[in-house]
Amino acid sequence: MDYQRYRRSKLSGCIILLVNVVGWVLALGQSGICSSILAIFDQDNQTYRWDNSLDYIYAPKSQFSFALEGKMQSTLIKKSLISGGANQWQEDRSGRGKLIYDFSPRLGLTTEFFQGYNALGNRRINDSEIIGGVSYSPRQWVSLEYGLGGMISSRAEPMGRRVDRGAKMAWKGQFSPRIAWADDFRIKVGVQQEIYRTIPANELSIAGEYRKSFESGDSLHIQYSGLRGQRDYYLSSYSMAGTSTQKKREHGLDGMLFKHLPLGVGILVETDIGLKEYRYEDNDTAAAFINPKNRDNSRISKDMRLRFNRDFTIGSKGLEAYMLYRYDGFEEDFGQNDRDENSAYGEFGGGFNFEFGPQDTILIDYSMAVRSFYHPKEYAHQSDRDVQSRVLNIIYSRGWSRYLGSSVRFGFRDFHQIYTYKEKSADNNRNYTYLLAPELKWFLSERLTISQHFEIQANYITYDYEKQLLKSRNRLFRRGDSKSGILYVFSRKLTARLEYGYRYEDYGQLVFNEQWQQLKSWDRRGNTGFAGFDYYPVAQLRITPGYSFEYKREWDHSETVAVVASDTNYVKLREMVDRQDQRMITLELEYKFTQSEQLSFTAGRRLIEGWRRGHVRNENFTISLRRMF
Amino acid sequence: MLGLAIAGCKNPFTHRSSEPPTGLSGTWEVPSMPRVVISNLLFAYNERNINNFRRCLSDSFFFSAYEDSIEAEQNGQGWIYQNWDVDVEAAVTRRMFQNYPSGSDSASMNLVIDLSYNPIDQENDSTAVLVRAYSLMIVHYGALATDTVMAVGEATFAMSRSSLEGWSIDIWSDRADLDFDFDWAKFKALFR
Numbered sequence: 001m002d003y004q005r006y007r008r009s010k011l012s013g014c015i016i017l018l019v020n021v022v023g024w025v026l027a028l029g030q031s032g033i034c035s036s037i038l039a040i041f042d043q044d045n046q047t048y049r050w051d052n053s054l055d056y057i058y059a060p061k062s063q064f065s066f067a068l069e070g071k072m073q074s075t076l077i078k079k080s081l082i083s084g085g086a087n088q089w090q091e092d093r094s095g096r097g098k099l100i101y102d103f104s105p106r107l108g109l110t111t112e113f114f115q116g117y118n119a120l121g122n123r124r125i126n127d128s129e130i131i132g133g134v135s136y137s138p139r140q141w142v143s144l145e146y147g148l149g150g151m152i153s154s155r156a157e158p159m160g161r162r163v164d165r166g167a168k169m170a171w172k173g174q175f176s177p178r179i180a181w182a183d184d185f186r187i188k189v190g191v192q193q194e195i196y197r198t199i200p201a202n203e204l205s206i207a208g209e210y211r212k213s214f215e216s217g218d219s220l221h222i223q224y225s226g227l228r229g230q231r232d233y234y235l236s237s238y239s240m241a242g243t244s245t246q247k248k249r250e251h252g253l254d255g256m257l258f259k260h261l262p263l264g265v266g267i268l269v270e271t272d273i274g275l276k277e278y279r280y281e282d283n284d285t286a287a288a289f290i291n292p293k294n295r296d297n298s299r300i301s302k303d304m305r306l307r308f309n310r311d312f313t314i315g316s317k318g319l320e321a322y323m324l325y326r327y328d329g330f331e332e333d334f335g336q337n338d339r340d341e342n343s344a345y346g347e348f349g350g351g352f353n354f355e356f357g358p359q360d361t362i363l364i365d366y367s368m369a370v371r372s373f374y375h376p377k378e379y380a381h382q383s384d385r386d387v388q389s390r391v392l393n394i395i396y397s398r399g400w401s402r403y404l405g406s407s408v409r410f411g412f413r414d415f416h417q418i419y420t421y422k423e424k425s426a427d428n429n430r431n432y433t434y435l436l437a438p439e440l441k442w443f444l445s446e447r448l449t450i451s452q453h454f455e456i457q458a459n460y461i462t463y464d465y466e467k468q469l470l471k472s473r474n475r476l477f478r479r480g481d482s483k484s485g486i487l488y489v490f491s492r493k494l495t496a497r498l499e500y501g502y503r504y505e506d507y508g509q510l511v512f513n514e515q516w517q518q519l520k521s522w523d524r525r526g527n528t529g530f531a532g533f534d535y536y537p538v539a540q541l542r543i544t545p546g547y548s549f550e551y552k553r554e555w556d557h558s559e560t561v562a563v564v565a566s567d568t569n570y571v572k573l574r575e576m577v578d579r580q581d582q583r584m585i586t587l588e589l590e591y592k593f594t595q596s597e598q599l600s601f602t603a604g605r606r607l608i609e610g611w612r613r614g615h616v617r618n619e620n621f622t623i624s625l626r627r628m629f
Numbered sequence: 630m631l632g633l634a635i636a637g638c639k640n641p642f643t644h645r646s647s648e649p650p651t652g653l654s655g656t657w658e659v660p661s662m663p664r665v666v667i668s669n670l671l672f673a674y675n676e677r678n679i680n681n682f683r684r685c686l687s688d689s690f691f692f693s694a695y696e697d698s699i700e701a702e703q704n705g706q707g708w709i710y711q712n713w714d715v716d717v718e719a720a721v722t723r724r725m726f727q728n729y730p731s732g733s734d735s736a737s738m739n740l741v742i743d744l745s746y747n748p749i750d751q752e753n754d755s756t757a758v759l760v761r762a763y764s765l766m767i768v769h770y771g772a773l774a775t776d777t778v779m780a781v782g783e784a785t786f787a788m789s790r791s792s793l794e795g796w797s798i799d800i801w802s803d804r805a806d807l808d809f810d811f812d813w814a815k816f817k818a819l820f821r
Contacts, residue, residue: 234704369642385680387680423651428650464647
């Protein structure tokens with residue numbers, strides 16, 4: 001018996017290896033159609049990965065073609081540095097081949113085989129499949145396919161081995177009659193059955209699509225897909241427990257309409273409506289931690305989006321404006337009322353992009369939205385909640401001259417979360433975020449570009465039911481960033497980049513004492529830098545070495561009381577609690593044999609010295625080869 | 630008349646009013662550093678505060694548990710870990726919180742995350758990867774016996790910083806501890 005298993009495992013490995021080797025030899029030698037090969041090796045401190053894949057299609061004659069598809073992936077996941085354990089190899093390999101012979105444009109024969117192998121630790125899955133098929137097109141608008149074959153699935157698990165043998169049958173039909181009032185109209189019907197003794201499965205699917213574009217520029221697209229199926233599965237791989245059955249029903253209807261209205265207005269309407277229902281039958285509940293029946297669920301969802309566009313001309317300047325409205329929601333049915341939740345979402349927004357001067361552009365976007373969650377049963381109301389948000393973005397750009405450009409971004413976000421019932425409403429709070437980010441780009445010459453970016457941000461978090469003024473939960477977070485960059489083009493072959501950044505952050509209590517004030521809890525400062533080159537010794541080869549650093553410091557703020565004679569003084573303390581220096585060197589090489597053939601190599605080393613993190617050294621390395629043809 | 634009609638309309642973009650609180654508030658800090666996001670997540674879990682939990686995740690969030698996915702595939706239920714985005718994560722966590730409410734007499738759930746630095750952490754200007762060991766204790770109190778299950782493992786949080794919202798989690802991947810059969814991902818998957 002063991003000898004048979006050994007033979008079967010070896011045979012499986014040989015088939016996969018053969019498909020991959022033959023495919024690679026053919027792919028490197030013969031030009032195929034829509035084919036590609038890929039080989040990657042990479043490693044870092046935690047993993048090694050080898051990854052090969054190929055897709056190869058070859059058609060030596062108009063009646064005959066064959067396709068090969070192979071994948072070999074091996075990953076070594078080293079033992080965890082946190083929880084220990086052992087190194088684990090993970091193997092995913094597969095080989096698929098397909099032969100197609102067409103007797104005539106109407107009648108064809110196919111033979112397809114598949115061999116798959118997955119392994120992780122002491123789990124191994126071997127899947128073998130061979131299917132013969134026939135395709136028949138009695139009319140140009142009808143195509144029918146039938147396939148019949150055998151399958152073997154072998155699962156080696158911690159508690160033993162399971163082997164399932166069975167048959168697979170599939171019907172497919174596609175009808176695409178030419179209809180005068182449609183550019184594209186098609187209906188697809190499919191039936192698939194996996195006839196296993198222990199874990200059988202079947203599925204019936206129907207899909208339809210209608211597409212029409214009108215001369216006026218209007219268009220309409222409607223798509224429906226639905227399926228109904230049943231599948232048995234094993235309850236656990238840690239015991240030889242029995243099976244459960246999943247019955248599923250899925251329907252989806254998507255629609256899209258674009259129409260030009262009077263006064264130059266364009267309207268885009270998009271809708272998605274879906275039903276997903278899953279029911280479970282517990283053939284054996286002995287091994288289940290939670291009864292599989294508890295997974296019963298169904299969800300009806302709907303999503304509708306409406307968008308109006310209009311282009312205006314003010315003077316000789318163009319303004320593109322839009323307005324949108326969105327409504328979506330879902331209703332759940334778990335068969336147990338306390339787990340059901342329903343939701344509704346409404347969003348309204350708009351904006352415009354206006355080039356109001358030869359060098360000036362302003363872009364404004366605004367949206368406001370409320371999402372509500374509510375529970376159909378009163379005793380589950382505690383989690384009823386609303387989330388209200390308002391977002392505003394303004395970007396003003398100005399090109400001062402062909403040498404100097406600038407932009408300013410202002411962002412605002414108001415995020416309000418509200419639990420409606422008393423059990424959780426203590427958590428209701430608002431989070432206001434303000435952002436201001438000016439940027440400057442100076443093209444000093446064709447060779448030299450200087451850029452400068454500033455960003456300041458403040459987050460105010462205030463609790464709706466906060467009563468305390470001095471020991472409140474309200475918080476303020478502030479951040480300031482500066483990034484400077486220099487790009488210098490020495491020649492067509494060599495470009496250099498230098499970057500420097502500085503960041504300041506602080507965080508603390510937000511108290512109201514005649515005015516809003518921050519009691520700082522901590523502050524952090526960081527310096528970052530980068531220096532690198534892009535060097536092309538020949539047109540096909542790019543070499544990119546780089547060095548970067550990041551130095552971070554963190555301080556805690558506290559207060560102590562000093563009593564001198566009868567005077568009480570509050571002394572503020574600022575203590576450094578962490579410092580971390582990180583340095584990294586990287587090297588990238590890329591060689592393009594042709595536009596579709598490429599070899600690349602990247603390597604990096606990161607060194608970290610920190611009070612909290614200690615000394616850390618990370619290294620990574622990747623090499624990859626791609627060919628597409 | 631038109632003015633009266635408009636004035637009488639309810640503003641659809643206003644929130645509902647709330648009752649004055651009787652309970653305690655949650656614990657949440659501005660996510661000014663990656664490690665603050667982890668402590669916010671820890672408090673949100675133990676205080677069963679779904680709003681604060683959701684604020685730890687970015688809109689492009691997804692969850693992965695590769696080893697558990699392989700096991701799920703092995704059992705023929707690979708769909709459990711597929712397409713696990715921010716909506717799925719929020720819905721799963723909410724159901725979990727509802728099943729294990731604070732102060733319940735019948736069940737409890739307590740999360741412990743080691744918040745200290747570890748050598749694998751990578752923090753850059755606007756991206757970071759933090760790896761943290763965790764243990765989640767789930768207890769069902771029965772009339773005759775108490776059933777305790779421990780979910781133990783290592784969570785990797787890949788984060789990014791946005792200018793208006795601060796740091797949030799983009800990718801959360803879970804890795805089981807080899808000495809334990811049960812991890813956080815498996816527990817979460819029970820509520821999907």
